[in-house]
Amino acid sequence: MSDAPQHREFVCELDDILDGAGVCALVDDEQIAIFRVGESLFALENLDPFSGANVLARGIVGDVKGEAVVASPVYKQHFNLASGRCVEDEAVVLRTWNCGVLDGRVWVESRRVPSRLAAATPGRRRLVVVGNGMAAMRTVEELLAIAPDMYEITVFGAEPRGNYNRILLSPLLSGEKAWSDIETHPPQWYEANGITLHAGDSVLQIDRRQRRVISANGVVVPYDRLLLATGSDPLALSVPGGELEGITSFRSLDDVDEMLSAARASTRAVVIGGGLLGLEAANGLRMQGMAVTVVHLQDRLMERQLDAPAAKLLQATLEQRGLSFCLDACTTAFEGTTHVEAVVLAGGRRIAADLVVIAAGIRPRIALARDCGLRCDRGILVDDTLQTYDPAIYAVGECVQHRGSTYGLVAPLWEQARVCAAHLAEHGGTRFRGSMPATQLKVTGVELFSAGAIDAGPATESLRYADPARGIYKRLLVEGNRLRGVVLYGDTRHAAWYAELIDSRRDISDLRQRMLLGGPAPAPLQRQA
DSSP, X not given: OOXXXXXXEEEEEGGGSOTTEEEEEEETTEEEEEEEETTEEEEEEOEETTTTEEOGGGSEEEEETTEEXXXXXXXXXXXXTTTXXXXXXXXXXXXXXXXXXXXXXXXXXXXXXXXXXXXXXXXXXXXXXXXXXXXXXXXXHHHHHHOTTSEEXXXXXXXXXXXXXXXXXXXXXXXXXXXXXXXXXXXXXXXXXXXXXXXXXXXXXXXXXXXXXXXXXXXXXXXXXXXXXXXXXXXXXXXXXXXXXXXXXXXXXXXXHHHHHHHHHOOEEEEEOOSHHHHHHHHHXXXXXXXXXXXXXXXXXXXXXXXXXXXXXXXXXXXXXXXEEEOSOXXXXXEESSXXXXXXETTSOEEEOSXXXXXXXXXXXXXXHHHTTOOBSSXXXXXXXXXXXXXXXXXOGGGEEETTBOOOBHHHHHHHHHHHHHHHTTOOOOOOOOOOOEXXXXXXXXXXXXXXXXXXXXXXXXEEEEETTTTEXXXXXXXXXXXXXXXXXXXXXXXHHHHHHHHHTOOOGGGGGGGGGOOXXXXXXXXXX
């Protein structure tokens, strides 16, 4: 132990550390792995000396010859939690820290001179944010709230504007909202908060060795911490004619502008994709006066969120409003000279179209991260702190993959932002543990909600209520006296109550007689990004 003046830094709540697991905290500008074994806490450096990676907090805690150890997740060497000594090579010893619990909070004994005794205050660090969408700006807002003077912040965004609420693109398309209703961060907001915004300028390269980013306009900005929020790309169809004009996606303000221009000049639209986004696009174009046909590869709408009865009710409602559907249909080509004129389906059917909107899914945008050597799978791999395999780089939003899952809903993205901001601010051990999928369609007058599992397993009990005359349908999936999933159509008043029961995994034995009737009507639900 050093003889330097010492003080305690509180890093997290004790309940944030599961028994037999670890978390990573930043103390004295160093990553420290903190482990909980029964009533005991251990703190040692997070750096695995054999791999050079900060990964020990993710290691498996166990027992070797009666000693509590952690196994590195990389090369599997074991380190004694109390002494830091490597079991396989006793010449290798990790540094350890004194730690403990006070009033339910975990503290680590710092070796740095407290700021009130330091001779000088260091300058602000540099945070570069790649991406100017909802997840990025929510993280920045959270960071400014808890550490307003910690960073000089630079933001790069591909779109030539400030940030806006993408979940309101659907009512913007339908005419129910205006641009002023969905703009959340105008350029003046960045200026007022001392943030440098490079709008309309994408980052093309990350130089991890020199810790700097290089943009399409040649702007080079160094960073101490880098936040990736690159979002996702819409899936394209690899079929003949995909290069024709009049084919668009539904992901940005520019897409909406193109769709509105087409609606003013033409009458026929085809939307490819009968999922959440496709149906919202189709409804918006219908409200702009276009005749819309939805082409969907599956045999029912929103098959990931709805069972067959609920999907039929939804289809019937939308058909009554004027939408047409072609289900179980595969798009094989687009026809036209320079502009799209028709969509061709397997079997030869041809649907005339002046506008085609492809809403067949999204893919996390990972090229920038992958090219600089960050670990990626379907998304950018992050741990429970939203840190990538480079400790200087964090990632949030639709571009990340956490514990095998990717997310496109607002609620988990907001939680990611909160956790990431706390760690950027060095405020302890908050963790992102994943989120339950929940969906609510943004079509005026259509009440639909889905959460959790929709497919029944061998041990699953299905509780149903149907009132065809009123257009109401409810299905609850129960397993082991716990609610696993819910599908609601026509009556979503108690949706958040069901969602809370799923998320909390509460025993519902005492509620079974009234489950289909619902509980107290709760607060408004989060919506799809």
